[in-house]
Ligand SMILES: Nc1ncnc2c1ncn2[C@@H]1O[C@H](COP(=O)(O)OP(=O)(O)OP(=O)(O)O)[C@@H](O)[C@H]1O
Protein backbone atom coordinates (compact mmCIF):
# COMPACT_ATOMS: atom_id res chain seq x y z
CA UNK A 1 0.00 0.00 0.00
CA UNK A 2 1.15 3.52 -0.73
CA UNK A 3 1.15 5.45 2.50
CA UNK A 4 2.08 8.79 1.00
CA UNK A 5 0.89 9.93 -2.39
CA UNK A 6 1.42 13.31 -3.99
CA UNK A 7 -0.02 13.91 -7.42
CA UNK A 8 0.78 16.80 -9.68
CA UNK A 9 1.36 19.32 -6.93
CA UNK A 10 1.76 22.92 -8.01
CA UNK A 11 2.63 25.84 -5.80
CA UNK A 12 3.89 29.19 -6.92
CA UNK A 13 4.85 32.36 -5.11
CA UNK A 14 5.07 36.00 -6.07
CA UNK A 15 2.22 35.83 -8.55
CA UNK A 16 3.56 32.82 -10.33
CA UNK A 17 7.10 34.03 -10.85
CA UNK A 18 8.55 31.50 -8.40
CA UNK A 19 7.42 27.95 -8.95
CA UNK A 20 8.20 26.11 -5.75
CA UNK A 21 6.35 23.00 -6.92
CA UNK A 22 5.83 22.39 -10.59
CA UNK A 23 3.91 19.18 -11.07
CA UNK A 24 5.49 17.15 -8.34
CA UNK A 25 4.59 13.47 -8.09
CA UNK A 26 5.75 11.00 -5.52
CA UNK A 27 4.63 8.09 -3.44
CA UNK A 28 6.01 6.12 -0.54
CA UNK A 29 5.28 2.47 0.13
CA UNK A 30 4.12 1.62 3.64
CA UNK A 31 6.96 1.07 6.08
CA UNK A 32 9.67 2.32 3.74
CA UNK A 33 11.88 5.36 3.58
CA UNK A 34 11.83 7.80 0.71
CA UNK A 35 14.78 10.15 0.54
CA UNK A 36 13.94 13.39 -1.22
CA UNK A 37 17.17 14.76 -2.53
CA UNK A 38 17.57 18.16 -4.09
CA UNK A 39 19.64 21.32 -4.17
CA UNK A 40 18.67 24.59 -2.50
CA UNK A 41 15.31 25.88 -3.52
CA UNK A 42 14.38 22.61 -5.20
CA UNK A 43 11.09 22.46 -3.34
CA UNK A 44 11.90 19.97 -0.59
CA UNK A 45 10.52 22.01 2.29
CA UNK A 46 7.50 23.05 0.25
CA UNK A 47 6.74 19.39 -0.45
CA UNK A 48 7.00 18.49 3.21
CA UNK A 49 4.82 21.43 4.25
CA UNK A 50 2.10 20.45 1.83
CA UNK A 51 2.12 16.82 2.96
CA UNK A 52 2.16 17.84 6.62
CA UNK A 53 -0.99 19.98 6.13
CA UNK A 54 0.80 23.28 6.65
CA UNK A 55 0.56 24.65 3.16
CA UNK A 56 -2.20 24.63 0.56
CA UNK A 57 -0.90 23.84 -2.91
CA UNK A 58 -2.36 25.78 -5.83
CA UNK A 59 -3.44 22.51 -7.37
CA UNK A 60 -2.85 18.81 -7.10
CA UNK A 61 -3.78 16.01 -4.75
CA UNK A 62 -2.13 14.43 -1.76
CA UNK A 63 -3.03 11.61 0.58
CA UNK A 64 -1.38 10.31 3.72
CA UNK A 65 -2.46 6.84 4.87
CA UNK A 66 -5.38 7.13 2.52
CA UNK A 67 -6.59 10.41 4.01
CA UNK A 68 -6.91 13.43 1.78
CA UNK A 69 -4.44 16.01 3.05
CA UNK A 70 -6.22 18.98 1.54
CA UNK A 71 -9.77 18.02 2.50
CA UNK A 72 -9.13 16.39 5.82
CA UNK A 73 -6.06 17.95 7.43
CA UNK A 74 -7.30 17.38 10.97
CA UNK A 75 -7.34 13.61 10.49
CA UNK A 76 -3.90 13.67 8.90
CA UNK A 77 -2.46 15.58 11.85
CA UNK A 78 -3.44 12.74 14.15
CA UNK A 79 -1.12 10.26 12.50
CA UNK A 80 1.89 12.27 11.38
CA UNK A 81 5.00 13.55 13.06
CA UNK A 82 6.92 16.46 11.63
CA UNK A 83 10.36 17.75 12.36
CA UNK A 84 10.97 20.79 10.19
CA UNK A 85 14.16 22.09 8.66
CA UNK A 86 14.84 24.28 11.69
CA UNK A 87 14.28 23.09 15.22
CA UNK A 88 10.94 24.49 16.34
CA UNK A 89 10.80 24.31 20.11
CA UNK A 90 10.22 26.91 22.78
CA UNK A 91 13.66 28.31 23.52
CA UNK A 92 12.68 29.87 26.81
CA UNK A 93 11.46 26.62 28.26
CA UNK A 94 13.50 23.60 29.25
CA UNK A 95 13.65 20.41 27.25
CA UNK A 96 11.42 18.81 29.84
CA UNK A 97 8.84 21.63 29.67
CA UNK A 98 8.72 21.33 25.90
CA UNK A 99 8.15 17.60 25.86
CA UNK A 100 5.43 17.86 28.50
CA UNK A 101 3.74 20.68 26.59
CA UNK A 102 3.78 18.76 23.31
CA UNK A 103 2.69 15.58 25.08
CA UNK A 104 -0.30 17.38 26.56
CA UNK A 105 -1.10 18.89 23.16
CA UNK A 106 -1.18 15.34 21.81
CA UNK A 107 -3.80 14.75 24.51
CA UNK A 108 -1.75 12.51 26.74
CA UNK A 109 -2.67 12.62 30.42
CA UNK A 110 -0.24 14.44 32.71
CA UNK A 111 1.12 11.09 33.86
CA UNK A 112 1.49 9.68 30.35
CA UNK A 113 3.17 12.85 29.18
CA UNK A 114 5.71 12.61 31.96
CA UNK A 115 6.45 8.95 31.28
CA UNK A 116 6.89 9.60 27.60
CA UNK A 117 9.15 12.58 28.26
CA UNK A 118 11.39 10.44 30.46
CA UNK A 119 11.59 7.77 27.76
CA UNK A 120 12.34 10.17 24.95
CA UNK A 121 14.95 12.13 26.87
CA UNK A 122 16.67 8.84 27.62
CA UNK A 123 16.42 7.66 24.01
CA UNK A 124 17.92 10.89 22.70
CA UNK A 125 20.60 11.19 25.39
CA UNK A 126 19.15 14.40 26.71
CA UNK A 127 18.33 13.32 30.25
CA UNK A 128 21.16 15.35 31.75
CA UNK A 129 20.13 18.55 30.06
CA UNK A 130 16.40 18.08 30.52
CA UNK A 131 16.10 20.89 33.04
CA UNK A 132 18.06 23.44 31.07
CA UNK A 133 16.43 26.02 28.81
CA UNK A 134 16.67 25.10 25.12
CA UNK A 135 18.46 28.42 24.65
CA UNK A 136 21.52 26.77 26.17
CA UNK A 137 21.39 23.67 23.93
CA UNK A 138 23.80 23.04 21.09
CA UNK A 139 22.45 22.77 17.56
CA UNK A 140 22.59 19.00 17.69
CA UNK A 141 20.76 18.84 21.02
CA UNK A 142 18.02 21.10 19.70
CA UNK A 143 17.64 18.97 16.65
CA UNK A 144 17.33 15.85 18.79
CA UNK A 145 14.78 17.44 21.07
CA UNK A 146 12.83 18.60 18.06
CA UNK A 147 12.78 15.09 16.69
CA UNK A 148 11.82 13.71 20.11
CA UNK A 149 8.85 16.08 20.19
CA UNK A 150 7.62 14.76 16.86
CA UNK A 151 7.75 11.19 18.13
CA UNK A 152 5.66 11.64 21.25
CA UNK A 153 2.73 9.59 20.05
CA UNK A 154 4.67 7.25 17.76
CA UNK A 155 3.39 8.58 14.46
CA UNK A 156 2.52 6.26 11.59
CA UNK A 157 4.05 8.62 9.10
CA UNK A 158 7.03 10.80 9.78
CA UNK A 159 8.35 13.78 7.85
CA UNK A 160 11.89 14.89 8.51
CA UNK A 161 13.13 17.96 6.69
CA UNK A 162 16.93 17.85 6.55
CA UNK A 163 17.26 16.11 9.92
CA UNK A 164 21.05 16.21 10.01
CA UNK A 165 21.87 19.56 8.46
CA UNK A 166 24.22 21.35 10.80
CA UNK A 167 25.17 18.29 12.85
CA UNK A 168 28.76 17.21 13.25
CA UNK A 169 29.76 13.78 11.89
CA UNK A 170 29.20 12.16 15.26
CA UNK A 171 25.81 13.81 15.64
CA UNK A 172 24.89 12.69 12.17
CA UNK A 173 25.83 9.10 12.96
CA UNK A 174 23.72 9.23 16.10
CA UNK A 175 20.79 10.66 14.21
CA UNK A 176 21.07 7.97 11.58
CA UNK A 177 21.01 5.38 14.32
CA UNK A 178 17.85 6.88 15.77
CA UNK A 179 16.20 7.05 12.37
CA UNK A 180 17.10 3.45 11.60
CA UNK A 181 15.50 2.38 14.86
CA UNK A 182 12.33 4.22 13.95
CA UNK A 183 12.19 2.59 10.57
CA UNK A 184 12.60 -0.82 12.16
CA UNK A 185 9.61 0.07 14.28
CA UNK A 186 7.56 0.29 11.09
CA UNK A 187 7.14 3.99 10.54
CA UNK A 188 6.78 5.27 7.00
CA UNK A 189 9.33 8.00 6.53
CA UNK A 190 9.79 10.81 4.08
CA UNK A 191 13.09 12.50 4.62
CA UNK A 192 14.69 15.34 2.73
CA UNK A 193 18.38 15.83 2.54
CA UNK A 194 21.16 17.50 0.68
CA UNK A 195 23.61 14.87 1.83
CA UNK A 196 23.83 12.29 -0.85
CA UNK A 197 25.53 9.90 1.47
CA UNK A 198 22.62 10.23 3.84
CA UNK A 199 20.06 9.31 1.22
CA UNK A 200 22.25 6.39 0.26
CA UNK A 201 22.46 5.26 3.86
CA UNK A 202 18.90 5.74 5.05
CA UNK A 203 16.54 5.60 2.14
CA UNK A 204 15.01 2.58 0.43
CA UNK A 205 14.19 4.78 -2.50
CA UNK A 206 15.39 8.17 -3.59
CA UNK A 207 13.54 10.88 -5.44
CA UNK A 208 15.78 13.55 -6.89
CA UNK A 209 13.92 16.82 -7.22
CA UNK A 210 14.85 20.08 -8.84
CA UNK A 211 12.78 23.11 -9.77
CA UNK A 212 9.74 21.65 -8.05
CA UNK A 213 9.54 18.36 -9.85
CA UNK A 214 10.94 14.87 -9.52
CA UNK A 215 13.63 14.41 -12.14
CA UNK A 216 14.65 10.89 -11.23
CA UNK A 217 13.72 8.20 -8.80
CA UNK A 218 14.71 4.71 -7.83
CA UNK A 219 17.01 2.94 -5.44
CA UNK A 220 20.45 4.40 -5.13
CA UNK A 221 21.73 1.52 -7.26
CA UNK A 222 19.36 2.15 -10.13
CA UNK A 223 20.10 5.84 -10.04
CA UNK A 224 23.80 5.16 -10.20
CA UNK A 225 23.33 2.78 -13.10
CA UNK A 226 21.33 5.43 -14.88
CA UNK A 227 24.36 7.66 -14.88
CA UNK A 228 26.74 5.07 -16.15
CA UNK A 229 28.42 1.80 -15.40
CA UNK A 230 31.58 1.05 -13.52
CA UNK A 231 34.93 2.68 -14.08
CA UNK A 232 38.38 1.22 -13.76
CA UNK A 233 40.63 3.60 -11.86
CA UNK A 234 44.37 3.18 -11.50
CA UNK A 235 46.81 5.43 -9.68
CA UNK A 236 50.52 4.99 -10.49
CA UNK A 237 53.86 6.74 -10.13
CA UNK A 238 54.53 9.46 -12.69
CA UNK A 239 57.00 7.50 -14.76
CA UNK A 240 54.46 4.71 -15.34
CA UNK A 241 51.62 6.91 -16.55
CA UNK A 242 52.16 6.31 -20.28
CA UNK A 243 52.53 2.55 -20.00
CA UNK A 244 49.48 2.32 -17.75
CA UNK A 245 47.46 4.31 -20.20
CA UNK A 246 48.18 1.71 -22.89
CA UNK A 247 47.12 -1.10 -20.60
CA UNK A 248 43.89 0.61 -19.73
CA UNK A 249 43.22 1.21 -23.41
CA UNK A 250 43.54 -2.53 -23.98
CA UNK A 251 41.02 -3.58 -21.32
CA UNK A 252 38.55 -0.75 -21.68
CA UNK A 253 37.99 0.32 -25.24
CA UNK A 254 36.13 3.40 -23.94
CA UNK A 255 37.25 7.01 -23.57
CA UNK A 256 40.23 7.23 -21.25
CA UNK A 257 40.53 9.96 -18.72
CA UNK A 258 43.97 10.95 -17.45
CA UNK A 259 44.29 13.11 -14.38
CA UNK A 260 47.91 14.29 -14.20
CA UNK A 261 47.54 15.83 -10.79
CA UNK A 262 46.12 12.72 -9.17
CA UNK A 263 48.29 10.51 -11.39
CA UNK A 264 45.09 8.65 -12.11
CA UNK A 265 44.03 6.90 -15.27
CA UNK A 266 40.43 5.85 -15.56
CA UNK A 267 38.05 4.48 -18.14
CA UNK A 268 34.63 2.87 -18.30
CA UNK A 269 34.55 -0.90 -18.33
CA UNK A 270 31.75 -3.32 -19.04
CA UNK A 271 33.20 -6.57 -17.77
CA UNK A 272 33.56 -5.58 -14.14
CA UNK A 273 36.03 -7.56 -12.07
CA UNK A 274 37.32 -9.41 -15.12
CA UNK A 275 38.66 -6.14 -16.48
CA UNK A 276 40.17 -5.38 -13.11
CA UNK A 277 42.04 -8.71 -12.95
CA UNK A 278 43.17 -8.36 -16.53
CA UNK A 279 44.56 -4.89 -15.89
CA UNK A 280 46.32 -6.03 -12.74
CA UNK A 281 47.93 -8.90 -14.60
CA UNK A 282 49.17 -6.67 -17.42
CA UNK A 283 50.56 -4.14 -14.94
CA UNK A 284 52.36 -6.93 -13.12
CA UNK A 285 53.90 -8.20 -16.34
CA UNK A 286 55.35 -4.74 -16.95
CA UNK A 287 56.64 -4.57 -13.40
CA UNK A 288 54.35 -1.66 -12.51
CA UNK A 289 53.04 -1.59 -8.97
CA UNK A 290 49.94 0.59 -8.84
CA UNK A 291 49.45 2.83 -5.81
CA UNK A 292 45.75 2.21 -6.07
CA UNK A 293 43.63 0.16 -8.37
CA UNK A 294 39.95 -0.49 -8.29
CA UNK A 295 36.51 -0.47 -9.79
CA UNK A 296 34.41 2.56 -8.90
CA UNK A 297 30.73 2.78 -9.24
CA UNK A 298 29.46 6.33 -9.77
CA UNK A 299 28.70 8.04 -6.49
CA UNK A 300 25.39 9.70 -5.83
CA UNK A 301 27.35 12.91 -6.29
CA UNK A 302 27.87 11.95 -9.90
CA UNK A 303 24.18 11.14 -10.15
CA UNK A 304 23.24 14.45 -8.69
CA UNK A 305 25.56 16.38 -10.89
CA UNK A 306 24.50 14.71 -14.07
CA UNK A 307 20.80 15.04 -13.26
CA UNK A 308 20.59 18.55 -11.92
CA UNK A 309 23.51 20.12 -13.70
CA UNK A 310 24.73 21.69 -10.47
CA UNK A 311 26.88 20.51 -7.67
CA UNK A 312 25.23 19.65 -4.40
CA UNK A 313 28.32 20.07 -2.30
CA UNK A 314 28.64 23.82 -2.75
CA UNK A 315 25.51 24.47 -0.77
CA UNK A 316 26.43 22.15 2.06
CA UNK A 317 29.19 24.33 3.40
CA UNK A 318 27.19 27.48 3.06
CA UNK A 319 24.40 25.83 4.94
CA UNK A 320 26.61 24.57 7.72
CA UNK A 321 28.01 28.02 8.15
CA UNK A 322 24.57 29.53 8.56
CA UNK A 323 22.98 26.99 10.86
CA UNK A 324 23.92 28.97 13.91
CA UNK A 325 22.06 31.99 12.68
CA UNK A 326 18.43 32.62 13.37
CA UNK A 327 16.38 32.66 10.33
CA UNK A 328 14.28 35.65 9.55
CA UNK A 329 11.51 35.50 7.08
CA UNK B 330 -13.97 20.57 25.33
CA UNK B 331 -10.58 19.92 23.78
CA UNK B 332 -10.61 23.45 22.42
CA UNK B 333 -10.51 24.82 25.95
CA UNK B 334 -8.01 22.37 27.39
CA UNK B 335 -5.71 22.80 24.37
CA UNK B 336 -5.85 26.56 24.77
CA UNK B 337 -5.05 26.27 28.45
CA UNK B 338 -1.93 24.24 27.65
CA UNK B 339 -0.72 27.10 25.47
CA UNK B 340 -1.57 29.57 28.22
CA UNK B 341 0.33 27.45 30.67
CA UNK B 342 3.32 27.50 28.38
CA UNK B 343 3.30 31.28 28.54
CA UNK B 344 3.04 31.36 32.30
CA UNK B 345 5.86 28.85 32.49
CA UNK B 346 7.97 31.19 30.38
CA UNK B 347 7.36 33.88 32.96
CA UNK B 348 8.39 31.51 35.70
CA UNK B 349 11.55 30.48 33.86
CA UNK B 350 12.52 34.06 33.00
CA UNK B 351 11.15 36.26 35.78
CA UNK B 352 12.67 39.35 34.13
CA UNK B 353 9.79 39.10 31.68
CA UNK B 354 7.34 39.93 34.48
CA UNK B 355 9.61 42.51 35.99
CA UNK B 356 9.85 44.51 32.80
CA UNK B 357 6.15 44.19 32.05
CA UNK B 358 5.55 45.85 35.42
CA UNK B 359 8.27 48.47 35.46
CA UNK B 360 7.04 50.42 32.48
CA UNK B 361 3.48 51.01 33.70
CA UNK B 362 4.76 51.83 37.18
CA UNK B 363 7.16 54.33 35.67
CA UNK B 364 4.26 55.90 33.79
CA UNK B 365 2.24 56.26 36.97
CA UNK B 366 5.12 57.99 38.73
CA UNK B 367 6.05 60.23 35.81
CA UNK B 368 2.54 61.44 35.13
CA UNK B 369 1.77 61.81 38.78
CA UNK B 370 4.80 63.96 39.55
CA UNK B 371 5.63 65.60 36.20
CA UNK B 372 2.16 66.71 35.10
CA UNK B 373 0.27 66.22 38.35
CA UNK B 374 1.39 69.52 39.76
CA UNK B 375 0.46 71.64 36.76
CA UNK B 376 -2.96 70.24 35.93
CA UNK B 377 -5.74 71.64 38.04
CA UNK B 378 -8.67 69.29 37.94
CA UNK B 379 -10.91 70.68 40.56
CA UNK B 380 -11.40 67.11 41.78
CA UNK B 381 -10.91 66.23 45.40
CA UNK B 382 -7.73 64.20 45.65
CA UNK B 383 -6.17 65.85 42.63
CA UNK B 384 -4.96 64.72 39.26
CA UNK B 385 -3.96 61.24 40.37
CA UNK B 386 -7.64 60.23 40.74
CA UNK B 387 -8.22 61.01 37.06
CA UNK B 388 -4.85 59.80 35.97
CA UNK B 389 -5.03 56.24 37.30
CA UNK B 390 -7.96 55.08 35.14
CA UNK B 391 -6.23 56.67 32.15
CA UNK B 392 -3.00 54.81 32.74
CA UNK B 393 -4.82 51.56 33.48
CA UNK B 394 -6.63 51.76 30.16
CA UNK B 395 -3.51 52.75 28.24
CA UNK B 396 -1.63 49.83 29.72
CA UNK B 397 -4.25 47.22 28.92
CA UNK B 398 -4.68 48.67 25.44
CA UNK B 399 -0.99 47.96 24.91
CA UNK B 400 -1.64 44.25 25.59
CA UNK B 401 -2.08 44.21 21.86
CA UNK B 402 1.64 44.83 21.41
CA UNK B 403 2.74 41.96 23.63
CA UNK B 404 0.39 39.59 21.86
CA UNK B 405 1.52 40.65 18.40
CA UNK B 406 5.23 40.51 19.15
CA UNK B 407 4.90 37.16 20.91
CA UNK B 408 3.10 35.60 17.97
CA UNK B 409 5.49 37.02 15.40
CA UNK B 410 8.37 35.58 17.39
CA UNK B 411 6.67 32.18 17.56
CA UNK B 412 6.08 32.30 13.86
CA UNK B 413 9.68 33.18 13.11
CA UNK B 414 10.92 30.33 15.24
CA UNK B 415 8.71 27.91 13.37
CA UNK B 416 6.64 27.18 16.47
CA UNK B 417 3.40 28.22 14.85
CA UNK B 418 4.02 25.75 12.04
CA UNK B 419 4.74 23.07 14.55
CA UNK B 420 1.57 23.80 16.50
CA UNK B 421 -0.36 23.73 13.28
CA UNK B 422 0.91 20.25 12.50
CA UNK B 423 -0.51 18.94 15.79
CA UNK B 424 -3.96 17.45 16.20
CA UNK B 425 -5.23 20.34 18.31
CA UNK B 426 -8.21 22.64 18.04
CA UNK B 427 -7.80 25.29 15.36
CA UNK B 428 -8.31 28.13 17.78
CA UNK B 429 -6.23 26.77 20.66
CA UNK B 430 -2.98 28.58 19.98
CA UNK B 431 -4.47 32.03 19.55
CA UNK B 432 -6.93 31.63 22.40
CA UNK B 433 -4.18 30.36 24.64
CA UNK B 434 -2.04 33.34 23.75
CA UNK B 435 -4.74 35.93 24.46
CA UNK B 436 -5.62 34.25 27.73
CA UNK B 437 -1.97 34.20 28.72
CA UNK B 438 -1.55 37.87 27.94
CA UNK B 439 -4.73 38.53 29.90
CA UNK B 440 -3.29 36.68 32.87
CA UNK B 441 -0.17 38.81 32.76
CA UNK B 442 -2.42 41.85 32.87
CA UNK B 443 -3.72 40.74 36.26
CA UNK B 444 -0.23 41.04 37.68
CA UNK B 445 0.46 44.31 35.90
CA UNK B 446 -2.78 45.94 37.07
CA UNK B 447 -2.16 44.81 40.61
CA UNK B 448 1.30 46.34 40.61
CA UNK B 449 -0.02 49.58 39.17
CA UNK B 450 -2.90 49.71 41.60
CA UNK B 451 -0.51 49.37 44.53
CA UNK B 452 1.81 52.02 43.12
CA UNK B 453 -1.19 54.29 42.58
CA UNK B 454 -2.30 53.80 46.14
CA UNK B 455 1.14 54.71 47.40
CA UNK B 456 1.09 57.99 45.46
CA UNK B 457 -2.38 58.94 46.60
CA UNK B 458 -4.93 57.18 44.42
CA UNK B 459 -8.06 56.48 46.51
CA UNK B 460 -11.04 54.99 44.68
CA UNK B 461 -14.17 55.88 46.62
CA UNK B 462 -16.78 53.57 45.15
CA UNK B 463 -16.43 50.48 47.33
CA UNK B 464 -14.89 47.08 46.80
CA UNK B 465 -17.51 45.74 44.40
CA UNK B 466 -17.33 48.64 41.98
CA UNK B 467 -13.56 48.73 42.10
CA UNK B 468 -13.38 45.00 41.36
CA UNK B 469 -15.82 45.46 38.53
CA UNK B 470 -13.60 48.24 37.20
CA UNK B 471 -10.63 45.86 37.10
CA UNK B 472 -12.67 43.13 35.44
CA UNK B 473 -13.68 45.73 32.89
CA UNK B 474 -10.05 46.56 32.24
CA UNK B 475 -9.09 42.90 31.90
CA UNK B 476 -11.81 42.22 29.37
CA UNK B 477 -10.80 45.29 27.39
CA UNK B 478 -7.19 44.08 27.39
CA UNK B 479 -8.37 40.67 26.21
CA UNK B 480 -10.35 42.25 23.37
CA UNK B 481 -7.40 44.41 22.30
CA UNK B 482 -5.20 41.34 22.42
CA UNK B 483 -7.18 39.88 19.52
CA UNK B 484 -6.25 42.82 17.34
CA UNK B 485 -2.68 41.99 18.29
CA UNK B 486 -3.16 38.40 17.09
CA UNK B 487 -4.11 39.59 13.65
CA UNK B 488 -1.20 42.03 13.48
CA UNK B 489 1.26 39.49 14.86
CA UNK B 490 0.29 36.83 12.34
CA UNK B 491 0.32 39.30 9.46
CA UNK B 492 3.80 40.73 9.81
CA UNK B 493 7.00 38.81 9.30
CA UNK B 494 9.43 40.48 11.68
CA UNK B 495 9.31 41.18 15.37
CA UNK B 496 10.50 44.73 14.82
CA UNK B 497 7.67 45.35 12.40
CA UNK B 498 5.24 43.98 14.95
CA UNK B 499 6.63 46.32 17.60
CA UNK B 500 6.36 49.37 15.38
CA UNK B 501 3.00 48.48 13.89
CA UNK B 502 1.40 48.04 17.29
CA UNK B 503 2.96 51.23 18.59
CA UNK B 504 1.52 53.15 15.67
CA UNK B 505 -1.86 51.53 16.23
CA UNK B 506 -2.15 52.14 19.96
CA UNK B 507 -0.25 55.30 20.75
CA UNK B 508 -2.52 57.76 18.93
CA UNK B 509 -5.52 55.92 20.32
CA UNK B 510 -4.41 56.51 23.89
CA UNK B 511 -3.44 60.14 23.36
CA UNK B 512 -6.42 61.14 21.23
CA UNK B 513 -8.51 60.52 24.28
CA UNK B 514 -9.48 61.87 27.64
CA UNK B 515 -6.90 59.65 29.36
CA UNK B 516 -4.39 62.33 30.32
CA UNK B 517 -5.87 65.70 29.45
CA UNK B 518 -9.32 67.17 28.84
CA UNK B 519 -10.63 66.74 25.32
CA UNK B 520 -12.15 70.20 25.41
CA UNK B 521 -8.81 71.74 24.63
CA UNK B 522 -8.56 69.90 21.30
CA UNK B 523 -9.57 71.28 17.91
CA UNK B 524 -13.21 70.50 17.21
CA UNK B 525 -12.75 67.55 14.77
CA UNK B 526 -10.28 65.87 17.11
CA UNK B 527 -12.73 66.30 19.95
CA UNK B 528 -15.27 64.17 18.09
CA UNK B 529 -12.71 61.49 17.45
CA UNK B 530 -11.60 61.60 21.06
CA UNK B 531 -15.14 61.30 22.33
CA UNK B 532 -15.93 58.26 20.23
CA UNK B 533 -12.55 56.70 20.87
CA UNK B 534 -12.98 53.41 22.79
CA UNK B 535 -10.09 54.41 25.02
CA UNK B 536 -12.04 57.50 26.11
CA UNK B 537 -15.21 55.57 26.84
CA UNK B 538 -13.16 53.01 28.77
CA UNK B 539 -11.42 55.72 30.77
CA UNK B 540 -14.67 57.49 31.49
CA UNK B 541 -16.30 54.17 32.40
CA UNK B 542 -13.51 53.29 34.81
CA UNK B 543 -13.62 56.72 36.40
CA UNK B 544 -17.26 56.13 37.05
CA UNK B 545 -16.62 52.69 38.51
CA UNK B 546 -13.85 54.06 40.71
CA UNK B 547 -16.22 56.70 42.09
CA UNK B 548 -15.43 59.84 40.11
CA UNK B 549 -17.88 62.01 38.29
CA UNK B 550 -16.51 62.30 34.83
CA UNK B 551 -16.05 66.00 34.48
CA UNK B 552 -12.82 65.76 32.68
CA UNK B 553 -13.46 67.39 29.39
CA UNK B 554 -16.26 65.47 27.73
CA UNK B 555 -18.68 67.56 25.78
CA UNK B 556 -21.89 67.05 27.63
CA UNK B 557 -24.67 65.59 25.58
CA UNK B 558 -22.68 63.36 23.23
CA UNK B 559 -23.78 59.75 23.41
CA UNK B 560 -20.45 58.13 24.29
CA UNK B 561 -19.63 60.63 27.00
CA UNK B 562 -23.08 60.22 28.56
CA UNK B 563 -22.99 56.42 28.38
CA UNK B 564 -19.35 55.46 28.66
CA UNK B 565 -19.94 52.06 30.26
CA UNK B 566 -22.54 50.96 27.76
CA UNK B 567 -20.46 52.24 24.89
CA UNK B 568 -17.36 50.43 26.17
CA UNK B 569 -19.23 47.15 26.40
CA UNK B 570 -20.44 47.64 22.84
CA UNK B 571 -16.90 48.35 21.67
CA UNK B 572 -15.49 45.29 23.41
CA UNK B 573 -18.13 43.04 21.89
CA UNK B 574 -17.54 44.59 18.48
CA UNK B 575 -13.78 44.18 18.64
CA UNK B 576 -14.08 40.56 19.67
CA UNK B 577 -16.82 39.77 17.17
CA UNK B 578 -14.66 41.09 14.36
CA UNK B 579 -11.18 40.12 15.39
CA UNK B 580 -11.65 36.67 16.93
CA UNK B 581 -12.95 35.09 13.72
CA UNK B 582 -10.46 37.00 11.58
CA UNK B 583 -7.57 35.98 13.79
CA UNK B 584 -8.52 32.33 13.98
CA UNK B 585 -8.88 32.28 10.21
CA UNK B 586 -5.54 33.96 9.76
CA UNK B 587 -3.90 31.45 12.09
CA UNK B 588 -5.14 28.56 10.03
CA UNK B 589 -3.92 30.08 6.81
CA UNK B 590 -0.65 31.58 7.82
CA UNK B 591 1.92 29.86 5.70
CA UNK B 592 5.31 30.75 7.04
N1 LIG C 1 6.88 32.00 1.28
C1 LIG C 1 7.56 32.04 0.13
N2 LIG C 1 7.54 33.13 -0.64
C2 LIG C 1 8.22 33.17 -1.81
N3 LIG C 1 8.95 32.17 -2.28
C3 LIG C 1 9.02 31.03 -1.57
C4 LIG C 1 8.33 30.91 -0.32
N4 LIG C 1 8.57 29.69 0.17
C5 LIG C 1 9.38 29.08 -0.71
N5 LIG C 1 9.65 29.88 -1.77
C6 LIG C 1 10.48 29.53 -2.94
O1 LIG C 1 10.11 28.27 -3.39
C7 LIG C 1 11.24 27.53 -3.81
C8 LIG C 1 11.30 26.22 -3.07
O2 LIG C 1 11.58 26.46 -1.71
P1 LIG C 1 11.81 25.29 -0.65
O3 LIG C 1 11.92 25.94 0.67
O4 LIG C 1 10.78 24.25 -0.81
O5 LIG C 1 13.22 24.73 -1.10
P2 LIG C 1 14.12 23.62 -0.40
O6 LIG C 1 14.30 22.54 -1.40
O7 LIG C 1 13.55 23.23 0.90
O8 LIG C 1 15.48 24.42 -0.23
P3 LIG C 1 16.58 24.34 0.95
O9 LIG C 1 17.49 23.22 0.62
O10 LIG C 1 17.28 25.64 0.85
O11 LIG C 1 15.87 24.17 2.25
C9 LIG C 1 12.44 28.44 -3.57
O12 LIG C 1 12.75 29.06 -4.79
C10 LIG C 1 11.94 29.44 -2.58
O13 LIG C 1 12.58 30.67 -2.75
Ligand SMILES: [Mg+2]
Pocket residue numbers: 044045046085161
Ligand atom coordinates in the same frame (compact mmCIF):
# COMPACT_ATOMS: atom_id res chain seq x y z
MG1 LIG D 1 14.18 23.39 2.83
